[in-house]
Amino acid sequence: MSVTSKQIAELAGVSRGTVDRALHNRGRVNPEVAQRILQLAEELGYQPNPIGRALVKKAQRFKIGVILQSIETPTMQIVSRGVAQAAEDLKNAGIELSVQQIHRLDTALLLEYIDQLLAEGVCALALSASNAPEVRERINELHEAGIPVVTLNSDAPGCARMCFIGMDNYRGGQTAAGLMHMLLPAGGKIFPLAGHLNNTAHNNRLTGFTDTLAAEKAENIEILPFQPCFDRDDFAYEITQHVLSAHPDLGGIYVATNGQLGVCEAVRDAGLTEQVRVIAFDLTPPNDDLLREGKISILLDQNAFEQGYRPPLLLHDYLLHQRAPEREMMYTDIRVCTRYNTGDPIHTRP
Numbered sequence: 001m002s003v004t005s006k007q008i009a010e011l012a013g014v015s016r017g018t019v020d021r022a023l024h025n026r027g028r029v030n031p032e033v034a035q036r037i038l039q040l041a042e043e044l045g046y047q048p049n050p051i052g053r054a055l056v057k058k059a060q061r062f063k064i065g066v067i068l069q070s071i072e073t074p075t076m077q078i079v080s081r082g083v084a085q086a087a088e089d090l091k092n093a094g095i096e097l098s099v100q101q102i103h104r105l106d107t108a109l110l111l112e113y114i115d116q117l118l119a120e121g122v123c124a125l126a127l128s129a130s131n132a133p134e135v136r137e138r139i140n141e142l143h144e145a146g147i148p149v150v151t152l153n154s155d156a157p158g159c160a161r162m163c164f165i166g167m168d169n170y171r172g173g174q175t176a177a178g179l180m181h182m183l184l185p186a187g188g189k190i191f192p193l194a195g196h197l198n199n200t201a202h203n204n205r206l207t208g209f210t211d212t213l214a215a216e217k218a219e220n221i222e223i224l225p226f227q228p229c230f231d232r233d234d235f236a237y238e239i240t241q242h243v244l245s246a247h248p249d250l251g252g253i254y255v256a257t258n259g260q261l262g263v264c265e266a267v268r269d270a271g272l273t274e275q276v277r278v279i280a281f282d283l284t285p286p287n288d289d290l291l292r293e294g295k296i297s298i299l300l301d302q303n304a305f306e307q308g309y310r311p312p313l314l315l316h317d318y319l320l321h322q323r324a325p326e327r328e329m330m331y332t333d334i335r336v337c338t339r340y341n342t343g344d345p346i347h348t349r350p
Contacts (some may be wrong), residue, residue, distance in 0.1 A: 017144035065117035074284035082308025126311035129156035167302035173208020187220025188251025195257025236262030255280035
């Protein structure tokens, strides 16, 4: 029986990640430690990539875990459909997906589900992350234990995840800024609505928007202080009501999160639908209706289906053939949608 990297790690008194870096000359390893690892590997007859070879030869069944947060939102429901399609396509290859879903962002439950999936024997994980320090630390621990992780839709930057699949949210914010400037050629007040403060995607969309308007020196545009609605339409409605009451001359609302319906209802109830331009994200069925009705001026879509579909396939390819993703940041397209080019709001596999 051939020796594994885990056994070498135990004999050398180091982590499995350190063994991986030493054997494949990746990253920094103390020279003395690296020499000890290489010597053990040679003496014990270690052969690289035993997992991949075993899976190929035996067609062994294995599990990939998927954790989706904010599943109550229409966007994440489309992501979930992508995951379901990936599960169906991988079934014949002997791959099982174990999926957990979380309402809103819940760091404690996310960490609990990670442990639960590991106890089920998953070999890899795909998850919609948050920027909480505990999440980044847990992903680093999984990497050290040899469990590859792909983040989707929302990233956890600065950790050892294998790659991120989703929109370039900063660029999405930049795109929205340029479009809003075009919609308000005479200038005016703009209110940005954010979502969760620890959601990297929402924060990057907000920063890209404000940075771009500042860089373009749009002196005739006033950006009001942003407020978070935590992806809730009722919160978005109440916040928008207060903003419109304080600023009846508001020209635009930038919705960097979910809560689009609440925003549009508040604008309608204030009788300002013709005055206030709304730019939002994601071509979901509810948003498609709002766009066709003229309540949303422009939607920026991110192909949420693809964000659910691709991660399990990438992880399968990595486990089976040791092929890492081509890039660390694998961005989906940003599609500008108006009432004239919405098409089918539900993305399907190409």
